[in-house]
Amino acid sequence: MSKTVRFDYSKAAGFVSQEELKNFKSTVMGARETLLSRNGAGSDYVRAAWKAGL
Secondary structure (H helix, E strand, O other): OOOOOOOOOOOOOOOOOHHHHHHHHHHHHHHHHHHHHOOOOOHHHHHHHHHOOO
8 A cells, every 4th residue: 555645736726826735735744743643633532442442
């Protein structure tokens, strides 16, 4: 399984500017870090459910 997500914005280029896409980068990278660190909201519930075998 690939660990890369690719986004083809060519169809959205008519209503989303290049600058807006660049501004999303920090939001996306922050979400990535939260996901990979497993410290996001609800992570305590997911860990407890996993340990309980749910």
